[in-house]
Amino acid sequence: MPKQLHILALDTCTETCSVALTINGDVYARIEDAPREHSQRLLPMVDAVLAEAKVTLADIDLIAYGRGPGSFTGIRICTSMTQGLALGLDLPVIGISTLTAMAQMAIELGASQVLCCIDARMKEVYWGQYIAKDGIATLVGEEHVSAPEAIELTLDTQQTISVCGTGFEAYPQLLNIAPHITPCSQATYPDAKAMIVLAQQGYQQGLHTSVDELSPVYLRDTVTWKKLPGRE
Template structure:
């Protein structure tokens, strides 16, 4: 199936855009943790101009739905909804964790990937994925936010070799004590270049939503913090 899909992501420190036109992908990506709002729309304009098409010619628009930073996920879905409303496009939310699994396959040919994003507060956003024969990914664990110590105690060993992806592995050494055979990758962040391929599978299955129905995935519903003295 030929498709024209624009994907964007700002859920982590990485800001990225990718445009799939049939079998060609146009990409922009930059680690810019405080400049997402400045960079994302110019990136969109650049890939559209490079491909010589307009938003109205797209079949769908994909976005990184999380998990990730609260602000980053909100930016991602807000920009996606605005573009989708303006061009009357369906939306496809893509897991940032699954996108990193796809990134490991793109870079290393990995078919078993364990992903962990540093969620702060001594926790990680966690997910494991196995690539299927048709190129899609099957989640082995439900995506969750969890303390590394609990993950280690609950994990069941298996005989597969798992590529690791995400910032959580460097942030929490305890993850290296998981009863898994692991191999490190250089994939630290999700990238729209990988989201656009996942989105193509979802589009073929008809898994799209309207701009009004698009929703983020935070995993952590509440955030606690220590208030300054006298401001309790």
């Protein structure tokens, strides 16, 4: 592996569809607000960043994929596309939490504590708490799915907490969860660009896997992921 990993990052877990590619330290990216069109948009966006960087999939060292939580359909699209791209070249893959990617975006904008909250429908939210460690979003505790009123903050409520995600639009009362709340609208949806640094760190920590071990995270346990036929 080269010192600077060539990483392709994909995310379709929410309303936005995003792709990012890092080649020799340069980043090429696309993002589109395209609900219900992710399956049509993702591969052309991948082709576009590869063409812009003047590389092919064979030049990629690692594929980072949005593993959820988020839309069940969006997670399935992202994991299926990752399988298809990684399989032929036997590329390693690494799953990046949707919530962590959003927190990373907020931290890159100056946040030190972040509460991410995605509307999960059914009167629930997906949520996670993060602190910045050396500029990297670090999960405090676990990711959760719960009713909005069941969120229990363990962050320092005497300090500013940045909040992001569609959960705060669906349940605006959450903006009163602590006395020093700062909304971060730029991180309402995850962007694959923020996944690059998380993938680099995860790779260094040995968190990457083969494509056969690709693992989406729904948080709700009512959905079962099925691998490609013959690869169970």
